[in-house]
Amino acid sequence: DHRGAAETVAVFALFLILCSWAALWTFNRLWEEEVGTSRILLASDFTRAVSLGVKGELEGLLEDTLPLAMYEAGRRGEGEEEVEKKVLSLLNARILEGWTYPSVEVKLPMVENLLFLWRPDGSLEVRGWLPASFEHSGGCKLFGLELRVEARERFLRLKHLASIVPLGKSVEELNSLFSQEGILFEEENGRLKLTDYQAGRRVVVE
Incomplete structure (x- = not known):
């Protein structure tokens, strides 16, 4: 009886050890997966x-270059x-300097063209999609960079204002209305x- 009880205890103890080992292995596996997922998410967030x-x-x-090129x-x-050539030149000068970030490599080729939308009301919108790549040392990658900027196009803005000058307004009133421009x-x-x-540009209206 004592021998049978001892064998039963030994088997039970072995069972507990195996269960504990399995539980520990499962816990470690889940923890490693969770840590791995967290690292991927952190790498993704940092790359973004x-x-x-x-x-x-x-x-x-x-935004700074557009008015400078216009002037x-x-x-x-x-x-x-x-104006467009000047903007591209200044933009490419910055791209040529490159970017240095810890853990992320930035690749951005020189820009050959952007879309300049010259509007009759004197505003200007510039759009561009750049084939950039951002690669994290952990394996995360992002591709593409979209640019979109709006600005007042000074030349056409003067022409537009000249065509819609409020009638009956004095010179003093007009200067007050448009002084911020x-x-x-x-x-x-x-x-x-x-x-x-x-x-230094001007438009004369009779």
Whole structure:
């Protein structure tokens, strides 16, 4: 009887050991999978954050570059084509510098063209899809970068304002209405003159 009881206890103990080992193995496996999933999610979030950072920087650059290119073209008597070339040149100069991030490699080729939508109301929208790639050392990858920026196109803006100048408004009232745009209204020999004193361009309306 004692021998039988001892064998039963031994078998039961072995069973407990096997169950404990199986439970521990399962727990470790689940924990490793959870940690692996968390790492993938963190890598994905970080890679996405890097892509958004690059996108924000390039769109900010475009917002600053557009009026600069317009003013330079205006002073030289150039047109839309020269503005577009200047914008692409400044954008590619930044891309050429590249980006350095921990764990993420950014690849972005030079931009050959962007879509410039010149609108009759004086506004301008620039769109572009860049074949960028963002690769995390953990294996996560993102591809493509979309840019979209809107700005006031100063040359056409003056022409548009000249065509819709509110009738019956004095020069003082017009200057008050449009002072934030850097546009000056003046009366000269019976004509109304609009001057963009930031760019040196003007449109004269009788």
